Amino acid sequence: MYSGMADVAALTGDKAYIHAIDTIWHDVVDHKLYLTGGIGAEGGHEGFGPDYSLPNMSAYNETCASIGNIYWNYRLFLLHGDSKYYDVLEQVLYNGMISGVSAKGDRFFYPNPLESMGQHARSEWFGCACCPSNVCRFIPSVPGYMYATGKDRIYVNLYIQSNADINLGKNKVKLAQHTAYPWNGKIEFDVDPAKAATFDVAVRVPAWLSDAPLPGGLYNYATPEKKAYTISVNGKKADVKVENGYAIIKRSWKKGDKISVDFPMDVRYVKADDKVKADLNKAALQRGPIVYCSNGLTITISKCVTCY
Template sequence: MSRSPQAKLHPVPVRAVQLTGGFWAQRQRLTIERSIPTLLTLLEEHGVVDNFRRLGSTTNYVQRRGPLYTDSDLYKWIEGAAWSLASKPDVKLEATIDQLVDVILAAQQPDGYLNTYWVEDRAGQRWQQQTGGHELYCLGHMIQGAIAYYRVTGKRKLLDGSIRFVEYLLRETGPGKQPLLTGHPELELALAELYRTTGDARYLKLSGYLLSGVEQERLKLRPSQLEYMFSGSPFVERTHFEGHAVRALYAATGAADYYLETGDAAYWKTLERLWADLVGGKMFVTGGVGSRASGESFGDSYELPNRQAYTESCAAIAGFLFNQRMLAATGDAKYTDVMERALYNGINSGMSLDGTLYCYRNPLASGGEKIRNPWYDTCCCPPNLQRTFAALGGYFYSTSKDGLWVHFFDNSKLDWKLESGTRIQTETKTGQPWTGDVEIVVSPEKAETFTLYVRIPSWSEKSVIWINGKPAEQKWTPNSYVALRREWKAGDQVRVALDMEPRLLRANPRVPEDYGKVAVQRGPLVYCLEQEDQPGTSVFDAAISMPAALVPEEKAGLLGGITVLHHKGLTFGSKVESAPLYSTKEWTARTPVDLTFVPYYVFHNRGPAHMEVWVPAVAAATVPKNQLAQ
């Protein structure tokens, strides 16, 4: 977005940020060293790579394996592996990617078309099942993987192959030709990125064509299809999020990219309306998205179930990307706040602490069913998580015409340049997300006046900032950026003390499952009760005693090193299971019990167990009438 006309903020390259230790460096290292290599082994074992080999080789391979969209899984893996090279160069991994690129392009048809499913006896069905064929979805991820690899290594073989496919589309499809539909939106944002990479405006125009819905009549789409796919009708006529959550949020991300390049006011008005719909009634406290397993879809506003929540990992990532574009357009911290909520909770939960198990869905309560698995036939989430964690540094900072923006706090070094051209280095040291102390050392190559924008999170109600040991003069509020404008010299120090007091969150009373309950948050992390930490008490019988006192304790040897929260709570007692389902009596929680909360992202890392995020809150050892034990 460095040249996007409507982008107020411009991301820094992934290679410009080094995570130097601590929370996210550990997750990124695990992604690079464990997750990426083991997933490639699984992609090989399940035939995903052979699906390409069989088309480009004279060797007799078995028939194609897996669902029709598996090509995209390999492309996403390549993107994640490419970003990992920006953080940790690896000659062997780069050679592996080069070999895979050759395998992929050997399967490309002479006219530029490339898909391992719609070939041979299915070749005559190309573009005939666009509502579910995933042809353009796979191409979108091919483009994104190719661009990532090109930006990191300068190698453009896969990028050129992607362009050949897009040129095929420009020749053979469009108004007056074969109509196009992204039954699963993804290509829209990939085309915007291809335009940014090549400067060819035809690619952006093609993205606008896909978003325009001009082919609705020719495609003869039903209202239910338009709702589910979140494509096929004019994007600017959308009033709320509906249908398949990942598709809808990818469509919105692509539309935001289109706005950033064109400035079309109708798109911005629609994007703001959709964002308000998302955060006003359709986003979980973990930043997860998608209420219904049926169709992996949004529900109605305030339909936010806990145990039945679908909350696909890919949907949380899609929401993260959507908010990143909205942030770039405005510099408004409310978008960063949503990004942070999703990243630390609903995205971070998607990969296990050992990097080999993944959540497809991330519910907010569990009866002990197995949720983490090493492989899914629909393997979209694992490589999506990998490309997110591998590229993390690129989301931490931005530049604007007047300065540098700090979005998230983690131990890191930035080596980039201000938009004035002045080289700048920063080093951040912090104990986030466990402690609230942050130190940022700012070192421009020469003394220069600019603004350092430091985000004050919504969860930090009492923040303090010092510059070179003196209190900052600027005023600020939670969920905003404090603008520190001055002449900065090498070695200038900014210290931030964030408020880490645990908070109890209450849902809107229109969310029926959470009425009378609270969720616990400390810093950016949402917490949960997991059965292993509550010996002798079912998590579903526990209640928070109000007013609540939550006491942090650092547990270096537990679950990779976490801070737990202890609470003197109450329980409904052991007779709940044997009690009548319905009763006229008032339920009471009288028995004291020691409760231990752990961060939500670590749930089920010790195996399947009962778990819940939203816990009944009771005062004076009683429960309000009709508030029964879960």
């Protein structure tokens, strides 16, 4: 419904409607979002709980809700052109959504809790099988979320090894991505426009490189990123302007041009806002877009993470 609202807001430009959908988004992202991007803390009514009520073991976080969260943030990106919606989308994609299916693709989670004493396990199927079928429908659509276009602009939103054919006005641009992302942050693009032309390539600078892995202030890194990211074109440092979370490279592009991006990926501690009582005295580990899971592992921290 929120995706539909965002589309109606975008198509009509109705300011009251845009205000309503933006307010709902802030309510979710500022108060009701798990670090994994999961939403819907309460199983009883498959819905949101009160602000900051984000229990870990009883977290509902239905796989379908994660997919819905991706749809919604995609529509809000199309409405506003701001990368913060993709910061949510990517965090959900690599964590709260993908946890809904096993690596073999044959077992599924309905709820996606953040803590377990071993009582949770993926199932082959469910009597109400919305989640497995939703995963089957969603995964093949992922390529459609990678790029977007605006006037004389290509937005690069997700980093996935791939070849794409993009219609940009009357021009056609082939864009090849070479990367092992999300395992490292090195990405190379071969840009091949049918006709040499001036346009922007807007490279999304992920929030996980900044002070917080998600917008909204619920989660902050307790450890800094030590290195800065770099973007170069044909081996030379690119002249970029950062706007709405995108590093924008404006130039005349021709066949053979190459963009090299290097996002440093350190393992970083994440702390929740103290208002999230379930996360007091707890920290999460994130590297790049991936929130890590430990299996019975005790991590000894020599220094309190809040003291870093």
